[in-house]
Structure formats: structure tokens, C-alpha cells
Amino acid sequence: MVQYVNAHLDASFAAxxxxxxxxxxxxLGRAEASITExxxxxxxxxxxxxxxxxxxEEAGLVLTEKVxxxxxxxxxxxxxxxxxxxxxxxxxxxDARFCELDKVVEQLKxxxxxxxxxxxx
Amino acid sequence: MVQYVNAHLDASFAAxxxxxxxxxxxxLGRAEASITExxxxxxxxxxxxxxxxxxxEEAGLVLTEKVxxxxxxxxxxxxxxxxxxxxxxxxxxxDARFCELDKVVEQLKxxxxxxxxxxxx
DNA sequence: TAGATACTGAACCATATGGTTCAGTATGTG
DNA sequence: CACATACTGAACCATATGGTTCAGTATCTA
Numbered sequence: 599m600v601q602y603v604n605a606h607l608d609a610s611f612a613a614x615x616x617x618x619x620x621x622x623x624x625x626l627g628r629a630e631a632s633i634t635e636x637x638x639x640x641x642x643x644x645x646x647x648x649x650x651x652x653x654x655e656e657a658g659l660v661l662t663e664k665v666x667x668x669x670x671x672x673x674x675x676x677x678x679x680x681x682x683x684x685x686x687x688x689x690x691x692x693d694a695r696f697c698e699l700d701k702v703v704e705q706l707k708x709x710x711x712x713x714x715x716x717x718x719x
Numbered sequence: 720m721v722q723y724v725n726a727h728l729d730a731s732f733a734a735x736x737x738x739x740x741x742x743x744x745x746x747l748g749r750a751e752a753s754i755t756e757x758x759x760x761x762x763x764x765x766x767x768x769x770x771x772x773x774x775x776e777e778a779g780l781v782l783t784e785k786v787x788x789x790x791x792x793x794x795x796x797x798x799x800x801x802x803x804x805x806x807x808x809x810x811x812x813x814d815a816r817f818c819e820l821d822k823v824v825e826q827l828k829x830x831x832x833x834x835x836x837x838x839x840x
Numbered sequence: 841t842a843g844a845t846a847c848t849g850a851a852c853c854a855t856a857t858g859g860t861t862c863a864g865t866a867t868g869t870g
Numbered sequence: 871c872a873c874a875t876a877c878t879g880a881a882c883c884a885t886a887t888g889g890t891t892c893a894g895t896a897t898c899t900a
Contacts, residue, residue, distance in 0.1 A: 611736035
């Protein structure tokens with residue numbers, strides 16, 4: 599189970615590691631768009647944009663649907679929530695760790711104050 | 720300015736797009752470690768682990784310091800906060816967008832209820 | 841000083857990535 | 871039907887990635 603999430607995270611983070619794809623997500627956050635529209639906006643060939651969209655879709659970060667000749671892209675939420683959850687979890691873990699360090703520093707300071715304190719830095 | 724953040728994000732997300740490196744971060748979240756310790760824990764050559772740490776360091780996600788022959792690795796926070804901030808921002812943007820969609824759906828439902836509703840799908 | 845330990849760097853390898861062009865196919869439109 | 875539009879797929883290219891091995895260098899320790 600954890601492995602699946604890990605695979606998701608691999609794909610999601612890899613998908614996010616490209617400024618064009620993050621731009622596409624931002625764009626789709628505002629409104630749906632076709633491949634052509636995205637290709638125009640990001641000054642890229644249709645084929646190139648198709649690949650980006652494919653990567654985002656593979657990662658579950660966007661959903662697409664083709665009706666007639668146009669494929670419409672929109673944001674997919676679930677994977678995104680997974681990413682947010684991962685980051686949040688580590689954020690907290692790190693905060694906790696750094697709070698501990700802060701406490702240690704505090705304690706050191708207090709100790710210094712107790713014994714003869716030399717000039718403050 | 721925005722470009723710099725984007726470069727950071729590229730490096731950060733790319734660094735996070737590997738299960739070993741996420742594992743290293745998790746490990747360092749608990750306690751600092753040397754390259755050797757990490758290589759052992761993740762069953763990898765020293766050289767391989769050195770590369771991973773290099774990528775994480777380049778991305779600003781870990782800090783290292785070499786004293787004597789051992790290089791000690793610890794978590795770096797700032798970049799991580801940037802990543803968290805990015806995800807958070809988009810999360811909100813998407814939430815907002817989906818709230819709007821929800822409202823639209825609500826409205827459609829209400830409308831359907833008002834006019835003669837045919838069988839629910 | 842002689843090992844042993846801990847890292848470092850160069851070189852190599854297979855595969856992935858971010859793009860392109862070119863040649864389609866499928867769908868609308870006059 | 872003829873043409874334009876919108877996408878799709880294959881092939882190619884340069885560069886990056888995730889790993890390895892091998893050969894160092896620098897630092898402890900007995």
C-alpha cells in the first residue's frame with residue numbers, strides 16, 4: 599500500500615519538477631483548456647504540450663476527456679492532496695525536530711546566563 | 720525573483736521525486752547522519768549515496784558539514800518551506816475552484832428539483 | 841609509520857526527459 | 871467532396887538521472 603503511494607509520489611513530484619507543467623497546473627486552476635490552447639499559451643508544439651499533459655495525467659494531477667476532436671484538460675485533485683499531505687507531514691516532523699533544537703538552544707542560553715555571562719554576541 | 724523561486728522549485732521537486740531521497744529526508748528528520756550511515760541504511764554504495772545527498776544539498780533541502788573525515792548531513796528548512804508554500808497555494812486555488820464548481824452543481828440540482836425532475840441517473 | 845576508515849571524483853552504462861519534426865488519423869465546415 | 875483543425879504516434883536528439891566500479895586523498899588509530 600505504502601509502495602503505491604510512493605509510486606504516486608514519485609510520479610507527482612517528477613511531474614511538478616518542471617516549470618512548464620507547474621504553469622499548466624496554474625492555468626488549469628483558473629479554467630479548463632484544450633491541448634492547443636495550452637500549447638499556444640506556453641509557446642510550444644502541440645506534440646510537446648501533449649507530452650506534458652500526458653505526464654501530468656499519468657501522475658493523476660490532471661484529468662482529460664476527448665470530445666470530438668478536442669481534448670479538454672482539467673485539474674485532478676486526489677493526487678494533489680497526497681502531495682500536500684506528504685509535504686505537510688514532513689513539515690510538521692521537521693518543525694517538531696527544530697522545536698527540540700530550539701529548546702536545547704534555550705537551555706544553553708539559560709545555562710550561560712546562570713554562570714558568568716560574557717559579552718553578548 | 721520569481722525565476723529564482725522557480726529554479727528552486729525545479730530542483731526541490733526533482734529532488735523529492737525519488738523514493739530514496741525522500742527516505743533520506745525522513746531519516747534526517749529523526750536524526751543527523753553521516754554519508755556512510757545513510758549508505759548502509761539504504762543499502763547502497765557510498766558513492767551512490769553521496770550523489771543523492773549532493774542533489775538534496777543542491778536543492779537546499781539538506782545541509783552538510785564535514786569535520787575530520789566524516790560529513791554530517793542534516794535537514795535544511797528554508798527550501799522545504801518554499802515547497803510547502805507552493806503546494807499550499809495551489810491547494811487553496813484548487814479548493815476555491817472546486818468550491819465554485821460545487822456551487823454550480825448545487826444550483827443545477829436545485830434547478831432540476833424546481834422543474835419536473837425525470838429519473839435520477 | 842601502517843592500516844583502516846570515510847569520503848571524493850572520474851568514467852561508464854542503461855534508461856528517462858524535454859523537446860523537435862514529420863507523417864498520419866479523426867472530426868468539423870463550406 | 872475538399873479543406874482546415876485538433877490531436878496522435880513514431881523517430882530522433884542532446885542532455886540528465888540513478889546507479890555502478892575503480893582509483894584516489896585525507897584522517898583517525900594502534
